[in-house]
Amino acid sequence: MTTVDRAEVLTYVRQQIAAHLQVDVEQVQPDMPVYALPDIDSLKAMRAITDVEKRFGVTAPVGEIIVTRTVGEVADVLHAVIEESRA
Amino acid sequence: MGETRLACAGIGYAMGACGSVESFERAHYSGTPIGESRTWPAERVQEEALRDAAVSAQDERVVVVEVTDGLAKALARAGEELADADVVLVCEEGAAIALTRPDRPAPKIYATLAVPEPDASATLDDLVRAALSLYHRYLPPGPENAGVSCPWLCERDGAPLRTTVGELTLTGANTRDEIAPVDWHYATDVVLLPVCGKDTEDLIAAVTRVKEAVDEGADLADLVADDAEAPLRAVFSAKPDAMARELDRALTSLARAHAEGKDWASPNGSYCAVRPIGADGGVALVYPGLFTLYAGLSRELMRLFPVVHSALEALALDTGAVEHRDLVQRLLGRVAGPEDEAGLERELVNDLGALCAIGVGFTTAHTQLLRALLGRRDLGAVGYSLGEVSMIIAAQPDTRDFWALRSLGAMPVLDDGIAASDRVVRRKWEIPDSDPGPVWGSRVIMGDPERVRTAVRGRDRVFLSHVNTPGEVVITGDPTECAQVAAELGLPSIPSAHSHVFHTPLMERGYFESAFDQPVTVDPRVELFSAHENRPFAKGDRDLGDKIMTMLSRQVDFARVVRAAYVQGYRYFLEVGPGGVCTRWITDTLAGKPHVAVPLERRGAPAVNTVAGLVARLASNGVPLDLTPFLPVQKETT
Known part of the structure; x- marks a missing residue:
């Protein structure tokens, strides 16, 4: 069984969101709600999370969390799903 | 000599660490590096080529031509020998191709080829790869598809695919979907293994027995003891060498999930319902809105189910929607990064005619696949916004006509997206x-x-x-x-990423002009649920176009449509087309009520896992379903 570090997931989530928003990763802070990110829309958020899912080989219930959670909380949900898949 | 035509009717291959044409072809498709040659004897490779061509070395006149001085010269010699031979076996170390006359009956003919001048530069290895690409209809990895193999659609005129290797011209002949429309085992190692029990305790005991047998090296095919009538049916999804781990996962967590009254599921798609819904629950297909097309949609699904590939092509040719062929081909490829992905999707939403035609094509092809897997057509249908147009078109007995779509795409309110x-x-x-x-x-x-x-x-x-x-x-x-x-x-x-005036007071029925004037005939076995009045359309309703125009002009309440279908007895909601978004909405709307909502494809998720999960969920809940295409096959004993 291999595990993945929560920090690694968070870093990747921030990088992917930044890439899809075409902003610097520093503008995607863990305590920021996803919906409050600069120039965010539902499709950009979905694409970013999909890239994270692909990277770690999981599928997560992302639909609602991208609207209601912070970047860090989204990473937590993804991290939990990844850990479960590797258990 | 250049006029001589031969048919490539069989391939034997042991090049690379693959061991068979199938595994070689799979590695070729997925871009997996192929290692050093295996040490199969030449006889074994030749036997494979002859067997592939359904030719017996004993009762046919087989002439063997060795490639010693280049493939072109060998083929030229074969052309001369073919005058007297039924089959010419062209061999090189690790590879062999059985060539016949093009008119010779054979179960499969990969390609026909024109024998070139003797100075052509093709190798036998090139020939094998090209023939396989034509047969499976995929474009090999290359710069035009960002280095990933993808389905290869026929050209606008529907003519067979063609390619060249060196100066050798190959034309596609038979195609994989004609021989195996459902091709699960060819495309993936993942298998489904059902295990049944009277109750959870009995099921756990059965899983334990299966696990022990797997540990002792039993053939998975021998462990299939399926009973569709059993009260509980767990369906495990894994590659054979990972099945023991999957069974272990169930042994550690299934009993607890059932004790809590929850279904058991694994990330690989394995599933066991705690209280199966049963065969009486109706099955409804769900048609999402058409703004959700994405790059890569159905690329892997076509591989698992070649019938989707042929259905999509047939729809494009029959309906005249082939002008979008190049756009679909790009969608099936891979985009290089976020900017390309966003660019392609932007291009689509700025051409709503193409977006609608392509979206309807995919959803209709998916519908045909699910009808085939379920073995039935008495299905419900639920649409979301423009998805209602998809559901009506997919429910036509004859989908050669895309009903309102062509004129709809040309309406001023849509034509520039x-x-x-x-x-x-x-x-x-x-x-x-x-x-x-x-x-x-x-x-x-x-x-x-x-x-x-x-x-x-x-x-x-x-x-x-x-x-x-x-x-x-x-x-x-x-x-x-x-x-x-x-x-x-x-x-x-x-x-939202995209927004139109649909479903607001700014959308007037007059904007659609005559787009929906044509009457449409719907298969009477299909029950269509619409947001027009949040209930099913009356059977035989000849005025669906008018109702669709009204629906597009006012607020849509998808939750009410879903509840209406539920009240009518539908318990299984299978989402076709791009996305999987409707699946989440249905799950939220029916929370706490027994139901199954699953997509056929989900953006970013491997199609193998998504489809395996869908089949496992349905089977575990008691939906009549032929699992044969997904069950383990007997290991070869030779």
Whole structure:
């Protein structure tokens, strides 16, 4: 069984969101709600999370969390799903 | 000599660490590096080629030609020998191809080829790869598809695919989908293994026995003891060498899940319902809105089920929607990064005619696949917004006509995509072109629809356009006012990527002119649920076009449509087409009620796992389903 570090997931989530928003990763802070990110829309958020899912080989219930959670909380949900898949 | 034509009817291959044509071809498709040659004897490779061509070395006149001085010269010699031979076996170390006359009957003919001048530069290895690409109809990895193999659609005229290797021209002959429309085992190692029990305790005991047998090296095919009537049926999804781990996973967590009254599921798609819904629950297909097409849609699905590939091509050719062929080909490829992905999707939403035609093509092809897997056509159908047009078209007994789609795409309100809505809004609200905008947008709000309805009441530039679930809505209108409404409500919200005037007072029925005038005939076995009146259309209704126009002109309440289908007895909701978004909305809407909502494909998820999960869920809940194509096959004993 291999595990993945929560920090690694968070870093990747921030990088992917930044890439899809075409902003610097520093503008995607863990305590920021996803919906409050600069120039965010539902499709950009979905694409970013999909890239994270692909990277770690999981599928997560992302639909609602991208609207209601912070970047860090989204990473937590993804991290939990990844850990479960590797258990 | 250049006029000589031969058929490539069989391939034997041991090149690379693959061991068979199938595994070589799979590695070739997926881009997996192929290692050093195996040490198969030449006889074994030749036997494979002859067996592949259904030719017996004993009762046929087989001439063997060794490639010693280049393939072209060998083929030229074969051409001369073919005058007297039934089969010419062209061999090189690790590879052999059985060539016949093109008119010779054979179970499969990969390609026909013109024998070139003797100085052509093709190798036997090139020939094998090209023939396989034509047979499977995939474009080998290359710069035009970002280095990933993808389905290869026929050209506009429907002519066979053609390629060249060196100076050798190959033309596709038979194709994989003609021989194996459902091709699960060829495309993946994943298998489904059902295990049955009278109750959870009995099931756990059965899983334990199966696990022990697997540990002792039993053939998985011998462990299939399926009983569709059993009270509990776990369906495990894994590659054979990982099946023991999957069974272990069940042994550690299934009993606990059932004790808590929950279904058991694994990330690989394995499933065991705690209280199976049973065969009496109706099955409804779900048709999402058409704004969700994405790059890579169905690329892997076509591989697992070649029938999807052929259905999509047939629809394109039959309906005349082939002008979108190049766009579909790009969708099936891979995009290089976020910018390319966004660019392709932007191109699509700016050409709603193409978007609708392509979306309907995929959903109709998916519908045909699910009908084949379920072995039935008495299905319900639920659509979301423009997805209702998809559901009607897919329910036609004859889908050679895309009903309203061609004229719909040419309507001024659609023909330049999202920009059309901008024009409508500026005209109606008298906003000058000098105002840079944006003048129109949508926002998803997570909250009670009634609260949001109250908040927009009395406003003339914000409308509640979609109720997705009891806790999620979309408001549409002036983007600044939309944001204000969300802020005032104090509810989380996010702007939608795309927005049109559909489902708002700005959308007038007159914008559709005569698009829906043509009557449409629907298979009477299909029950169509519409947001027009949040109930099924009457059977034989000849006026569906009028109702669709009305539906597109006012608020859509998807949650109510889903509840209407539930009340009518539908318990299984299978989403076709791109996305999987409707699946989540159905799950939220029917929370706490026994039901299954699953997509056939989900953006970003491996199609193998998604489909395996869908089949496992249905089978575990007791939906009559032929699992044979997914079950383990007997190991070869030779």
